[in-house]
Amino acid sequence: MSLQLYNTLTRKNERLETCEPNHVRMYTCGPTVYDYAHIGNFRAYMFEDLLRRTLKFSGYKVTHVMNLTDVDDKTIRASIEKNLSLKEYTTTYSQAFFEDLHILNIEKAEFYPAATGHIEEMIELISRLIEKGYAYPSDDGSVYFHLSTFKEYGKLSRIDLSGMQPGARVAQDEYEKQHVGDFALWKAWHEEDGDVGWDSPWGKGRPGWHIECSAMSMKYLGESFDIHTGGIDNMFPHHEDEIAQSEAATGKPFVRYWMHCSHLVVDGKKMSKSLGNFYTLQDLLDRGYTSRELRYVLMGTHYRQTLNFTFEGLEAARAALQRIDEFASRLKDLVHGESASSLPDWAQHVRSEFSLALNNDLNISKARAVLFDMLHAGHKALDEGSVHASEAAAVLDTIGDLDRVFGFLEASPDEADSDAIAILKAREEARKNKDWAEADRLRDQITRLGWTLQDTPKGPKLKRK
Ligand SMILES: [Zn+2]
Numbered sequence: 001m002s003l004q005l006y007n008t009l010t011r012k013n014e015r016l017e018t019c020e021p022n023h024v025r026m027y028t029c030g031p032t033v034y035d036y037a038h039i040g041n042f043r044a045y046m047f048e049d050l051l052r053r054t055l056k057f058s059g060y061k062v063t064h065v066m067n068l069t070d071v072d073d074k075t076i077r078a079s080i081e082k083n084l085s086l087k088e089y090t091t092t093y094s095q096a097f098f099e100d101l102h103i104l105n106i107e108k109a110e111f112y113p114a115a116t117g118h119i120e121e122m123i124e125l126i127s128r129l130i131e132k133g134y135a136y137p138s139d140d141g142s143v144y145f146h147l148s149t150f151k152e153y154g155k156l157s158r159i160d161l162s163g164m165q166p167g168a169r170v171a172q173d174e175y176e177k178q179h180v181g182d183f184a185l186w187k188a189w190h191e192e193d194g195d196v197g198w199d200s201p202w203g204k205g206r207p208g209w210h211i212e213c214s215a216m217s218m219k220y221l222g223e224s225f226d227i228h229t230g231g232i233d234n235m236f237p238h239h240e241d242e243i244a245q246s247e248a249a250t251g252k253p254f255v256r257y258w259m260h261c262s263h264l265v266v267d268g269k270k271m272s273k274s275l276g277n278f279y280t281l282q283d284l285l286d287r288g289y290t291s292r293e294l295r296y297v298l299m300g301t302h303y304r305q306t307l308n309f310t311f312e313g314l315e316a317a318r319a320a321l322q323r324i325d326e327f328a329s330r331l332k333d334l335v336h337g338e339s340a341s342s343l344p345d346w347a348q349h350v351r352s353e354f355s356l357a358l359n360n361d362l363n364i365s366k367a368r369a370v371l372f373d374m375l376h377a378g379h380k381a382l383d384e385g386s387v388h389a390s391e392a393a394a395v396l397d398t399i400g401d402l403d404r405v406f407g408f409l410e411a412s413p414d415e416a417d418s419d420a421i422a423i424l425k426a427r428e429e430a431r432k433n434k435d436w437a438e439a440d441r442l443r444d445q446i447t448r449l450g451w452t453l454q455d456t457p458k459g460p461k462l463k464r465k
Contacts, residue, residue: 003058005227006304006361008235008258009156013361016257018226023061025225026052027217027255029234030066030112033093034075036280037100039298039309040264040271044231046295047261047303047362049106051229053405054358064109065220068094070116071196072209073173080194086116100281103291104298105407113216115207119198121215122207125249126185126200134248141188141203144169147181150244156258157236173209175237183241184208210241214254218246228255232262264298264307271309284314285421293317295408302364320372324409327375328399330382334392341390343398346377350398358405371402371409420451420462427453428460 003016018024028048031037037045048066055062069075070090079089094114101108115122126143129135134150137143147153147164154161159177168181175183189197189204197204207215217225223246230239239258246254263270266277284294296317301307343350350370357366378395381387387395403409427442446453451462 003359008260024055025221026064026227028066029230032069033090034078039279043264044261046298048229057405065111066109067216068114070114086196111220115212122211123200125215128249137202143186144182150248157240185211214242214245223250224252227257229259232260261303262306266309289314292408331392331396338389340394340397343394344391347395350374420449
């Protein structure tokens with residue numbers, strides 16, 4: 001049984017063949033830490049979590065790198081607006097990002113390199129491109145990639161270059177297809193950059209966004225590696241530029257499999273702050289939904305299809321998780337310390353069918369159907385009283401096995417419920433206002449809900465009593 005994945009580069013389902021046997025080296029374009037991540041971002045990170053967990057479930061060792069973009073046009077602009085140093089500004093959002101990943105039970109990557117920690121590697125890569133004739137410094141001390149020297153430009157996004165303006169240059173990190181041209185690898189310092197800048201052979205400046213990912217992926221994963229993932233929006237120009245920079249510098253194929261996750265919309269509409277349908281993780285927790293329900297929803301649609309996020313979907317997730325919990329608790333009631341024996345008939349093929357579904361380009365709907373078919377048959381068998389204690393234990397083991405991929409079957413013991421979180425927030429507010437009596441009252445309320453509250457230097461933490 002082999003894993004088949006859809007490769008955007010070839011527009012085909014392909015059997016995964018890794019550079020090194022049984023080891024997948026994978027890179028993900030991580031967050032630009034200039035704001036709190038929203039559920040559209042988490043949709044992509046959830047896809048990568050599903051991929052990562054599936055690879056491990058299939059027996060691969062995974063080395064996963066996700067970068068943090070902590071210097072680019074957006075972070076600089078935002079830090080200056082807030083009158084903070086770039087570091088102060090981005091630290092808030094990178095910490096929040098890691099907290100959100102933890103809450104959503106997204107597995108940690110092996111490496112999270114930050115761009116500002118790898119300026120030297122980027123300068124080195126740019127120098128190599130200049131030496132090989134693929135890049136040139138401009139008069140102002142910037143460096144541009146010479147697009148027409150890289151004949152394969154456009155092979156990922158299949159962009160039509162016939163309308164390209166000769167000699168056109170783009171300095172911005174993000175641009176549209178009609179503006180394709182020589183793109184910036186190094187940007188000379190300008191007044192609007194404030195105190196952000198590094199010395200380089202071309203003068204003071206900062207890296208372009210695209211070179212960050214080429215330099216950091218190759219540093220941690222080698223010049224050729226297996227899988228590169230990202231949102232569909234990253235395909236052009238970001239990933240196209242990554243390929244050009246990396247392959248021009250090394251002369252080797254950069255990535256074997258490119259995988260892209262589709263968009264998330266809310267009630268069928270594009271999510272935007274102006275439409276009032278823009279949600280961070282915290283927004284949804286504040287509305288009383290659990291991270292487990294959110295995980296269920298964000299993982300539930302195949303990654304190449306648009307995910308339509310709705311509150312009805314969250315309600316359906318709640319009901320589905322209740323069914324799962326109810327089933328697990330019926331099995332647990334039956335076990336009485338018996339150890340697992342063979343599986344009952346209705347659960348025999350679950351693991352292999354589940355595997356088969358995921359091996360088909362991560363067919364999550366089918367994988368979930370396998371689970372619910374088992375639940376259906378299992379409830380029936382339990383009603384009939386035909387399940388032995390040792391069989392129940394074996395089925396629980398199977399559920400635990402599936403949860404290595406799903407990550408939402410078992411309620412995590414340290415997952416604070418939404419009520420406790422809401423009260424905690426109110427307590428923080430009371431403390432801010434120096435209303436100590438109210439803060440104490442709220443603390444007692446949290447305790448009554450079964451949580452202990454610890455005030456740590458990083459803020460209050462909830463722990464199940
Ligand atoms: Zn990237």
